[in-house]
Amino acid sequence: MKLYSLPAHKLHKMLISKEIKAEEIINSVIERIEEQEPKINAFITKTFDMALACAKKTDGLIAKNEPIHPLAGIPISIKDNICTEGIETTCASRILQGFIPPYDATVIKKLKECGTVIIGKTNMDEFAMGSSTERSYFGPTKNPHNPDYVPGGSSGGSCASVAYGGTICSLGSDTGGSIRQPASFCNVVGLKPTYGLVSRYGLIAFASSLDQIGPITKDVEDCAILLSVISGFDPYDSTSIEVDAIDYIKVLKPDVSKIKIGIIKEYFDGAEKDVVRCIMDVISQIEQEVVEISLPHAEYCIPTYYIIASSEASSNLARYDGVQYGLREEGESLLSMYKKTRSKGFGQEVKRRIMLGTYSLSAGYYDAYYLKAKKVQTLIKNDFDEAFKKIDLLISPTSPTPPFKIGEKIDDPILMYLSDILTVSINIAGIPAISIPCGKSNDGLPLGLQIIGPYFSEATILSFAYYIEKLAKSL
Numbered sequence: 001m002k003l004y005s006l007p008a009h010k011l012h013k014m015l016i017s018k019e020i021k022a023e024e025i026i027n028s029v030i031e032r033i034e035e036q037e038p039k040i041n042a043f044i045t046k047t048f049d050m051a052l053a054c055a056k057k058t059d060g061l062i063a064k065n066e067p068i069h070p071l072a073g074i075p076i077s078i079k080d081n082i083c084t085e086g087i088e089t090t091c092a093s094r095i096l097q098g099f100i101p102p103y104d105a106t107v108i109k110k111l112k113e114c115g116t117v118i119i120g121k122t123n124m125d126e127f128a129m130g131s132s133t134e135r136s137y138f139g140p141t142k143n144p145h146n147p148d149y150v151p152g153g154s155s156g157g158s159c160a161s162v163a164y165g166g167t168i169c170s171l172g173s174d175t176g177g178s179i180r181q182p183a184s185f186c187n188v189v190g191l192k193p194t195y196g197l198v199s200r201y202g203l204i205a206f207a208s209s210l211d212q213i214g215p216i217t218k219d220v221e222d223c224a225i226l227l228s229v230i231s232g233f234d235p236y237d238s239t240s241i242e243v244d245a246i247d248y249i250k251v252l253k254p255d256v257s258k259i260k261i262g263i264i265k266e267y268f269d270g271a272e273k274d275v276v277r278c279i280m281d282v283i284s285q286i287e288q289e290v291v292e293i294s295l296p297h298a299e300y301c302i303p304t305y306y307i308i309a310s311s312e313a314s315s316n317l318a319r320y321d322g323v324q325y326g327l328r329e330e331g332e333s334l335l336s337m338y339k340k341t342r343s344k345g346f347g348q349e350v351k352r353r354i355m356l357g358t359y360s361l362s363a364g365y366y367d368a369y370y371l372k373a374k375k376v377q378t379l380i381k382n383d384f385d386e387a388f389k390k391i392d393l394l395i396s397p398t399s400p401t402p403p404f405k406i407g408e409k410i411d412d413p414i415l416m417y418l419s420d421i422l423t424v425s426i427n428i429a430g431i432p433a434i435s436i437p438c439g440k441s442n443d444g445l446p447l448g449l450q451i452i453g454p455y456f457s458e459a460t461i462l463s464f465a466y467y468i469e470k471l472a473k474s475l
């Protein structure tokens with residue numbers, strides 16, 4: 001077994017028994033990156049020297065028989081919209097090229113305290129707007145299972161890097177599905193936590209009321225370890241919630257037989273046959289009680305999400321004016337400098353969202369679009385509240401289709417937006433959900449199963465995911 005292919009919990013055991021050194025893990029991952037990157041393009045920046053220096057510190061502790069954290073010496077890749085002190089952070093946008101943050105995001109600070117090793121910054125759709133990682137200034141990322149296909153997005157670089165062994169785990173961000181959908185396309189585990197559970201301090205904002213950072217890992221156990229590290233209250237994030245930190249590994253319950261499961265009727269109706277077959281195969285094996293649940297406002301999720309997300313994005317992205325960060329294109333006046341900088345700095349999709357958001361927030365249309373979307377948001381939240389009165393967790397496919405071909409949806413924004421149809425509602429409601437591998441399509445491409453729970457039900461979601469992971473592997 002190559003070290004790059006093992007999950008963190010196994011590597012940790014090998015480290016503390018002195019079977020391997022942290023430096024060997026890093027070298028294994030670096031070798032793999034060098035071999036795969038010309039084909040996959042998952043990384044924007046690589047931090048190999050820093051990584052080796054950091055791993056040596058862990059090796060020093062082990063040599064002195066000092067205790068180490070389960071993530072010490074373990075490589076992690078970081079989506080390039082999370083600020084890392086001294087390491088360029090671009091959001092895959094030309095407008096931020098050359099921006100070197102003077103501080104670490106809270107999640108990065110926490111990882112460094114554990115001795116986790118940052119191996120590089122990963123490719124993404126520009127400003128996390130997209131579902132295929134084709135919208136990056138640094139070129140598309142390819143799916144490691146078949147490079148003719150997209151890895152999903154916007155955290156496509158993070159998920160692809162975990163899938164091919166360019167890292168052991170990764171951090172992504174999820175505003176409407178950007179952790180779960182690429183996790184599903186790349187055959188890895190991806191969790192979008194409850195809004196407020198993980199600090200957003202240092203996450204470059206796309207749509208602040210929906211954005212959450214979350215773990216991307218090789219298995220559910222690693223996901224629990226990583227979530228335990230990054231979650232918890234942060235006074236630097238005013239939307240962070242004061243809940244006690246939980247060790248999710250300790251609460252991974254072996255017995256999940258009492259959990260009541262609902263399957264979302266509307267989420268199976270539009271999904272491709274292959275996808276439905278795979279999920280139903282797993283569901284037919286579970287011992288729990290399964291009931292059908294309806295979410296009556298499901299059809300409004302996509303328009304609601306794209307109005308709220310674009311409105312917030314248009315406001316958040318106003319700060320890129322050529323003065324404070326990255327790119328600046330000189331002009332004859334202040335206004336022309338703004339125009340030139342933003343015209344050159346932003347890509348097509350980001351411009352589309354800024355225009356859409358500015359329009360729906362404008363005086364004449366605010367009530368008709370933004371305000372209406374906020375009202376529908378309440379209806380969507382209520383659908384979930386009603387469902388969770390009857391059941392503990394909901395199951396659905398993560399994506400209505402298997403991975404699609406590079407270029408297939410790039411010229412049709414609506415078609416691209418529809419690939420988030422099963423994930424955006426979770427961000428609209430602010431609840432948590434995980435995507436775990438669930439078999440292959442007829443073409444041999446990965447498929448994912450989504451498990452959704454009420455606020456702060458991460459422990460239940462992870463326990464059930466742990467159980468399903470074993471079941472799916474045995475099928």
Ligand code: GLN
Pocket residue numbers: 128129130131153154173174175176177178179206309420
């Ligand atoms: N694909 C969705 C979008 O384009 C979601 C992106 C995300 O979660 N960051 O907005």
